[in-house]
Amino acid sequence: SVIGGVAIQGRASLGGNLCNSGPAADSVPAMIVLQGTAEIAGPQGRRSVPIEDFNTGPGTNVLQPGEFVVSLRFPSPAPNSGAAWQRFIPRNEMDTAVTNAASYVRFEGDVVAGARIAIGAVAPTCLLVKEAADALVGKPLTDETIRAAGEAAKAAARPINDMRGTIKQRKHLSAVLVERTLREAARRARGG
Structure with missing residues (x-):
């Protein structure tokens, strides 16, 4: 839906x-x-x-x-892993995202052992943002590391201005959606 x-x-x-x-x-x-x-x-x-x-x-x-x-x-999900996706649309009648993002995390104990972050509608193609994953891997998932991943996604975004959104708005939303999807992916990885 x-x-x-x-x-x-x-x-x-x-x-x-x-x-x-x-x-x-x-x-x-x-x-x-x-x-x-x-x-x-x-x-x-x-x-x-x-x-x-x-x-x-x-x-x-x-x-x-x-x-x-x-x-x-698609490979079978690894144990202790989770993924999430979200998009931003200004109203329900609009079916094209202003920005969208997906996050995947895998834990070993409290440490992020694997991560993949992708963003869409902010470049000519959807982007796999390795710098965002690098901000997480080998560390516990904290507000600080989540923010760092969001900022890496924001830095990687190369959006345009159009009728759906501005460059500034899309870059900001890239960070917000990455942070939200990381939190949800972590909740799912931990059995939530």
């Missing part, structure tokens, strides 16, 4: 959302943090492409003539 608008919800697929290659695609940040791969078939055979490498620009991707996505694959 939160991904896409009503028309999209009744007709769309994850593969279609990926192949549309829109910078604001709702499902792509989540598929990136979950380490998804696109299985592609075509005249030259089959190949696998990590989802973070699939889209190359607005409306463009790695598919060659005659190729299509036949499936999406």
Whole structure:
């Protein structure tokens, strides 16, 4: 009920959302943090492409003539891990996100052993923000490390001004949504 608008919800697929290659695609940040791969078939055979490498620009991707996505694959969740996704839209009638974000964390005890952070609608493609993950890994998840990850996402964002939002607003929202999704991912990883 939160991904896409009503028309999209009744007709769309994850593969279609990926192949549309829109910078604001709702499902792509989540598929990136979950380490998804696109299985592609075509005249030259089959190949696998990590989802973070699939889209190359607005409306463009790695598919060659005659190729299509036949499936999406995701590894099984690791123990003590969790993920979350959120988007910001100014009103419910709008189905294109101003900004969206997804976070994945895996714990060993109280320490973050693995993390992946992705943001969308703030660059020509959805971004895997390694600097945000680096702010977390090897440390306990605290307000300070969460803020650092949010700031890293804000720094990585390269949005445009358009009718949905300003550069300043989208950069700010990137940090806010990363912080929120990290807290939710951590809650899920801890069994909440």
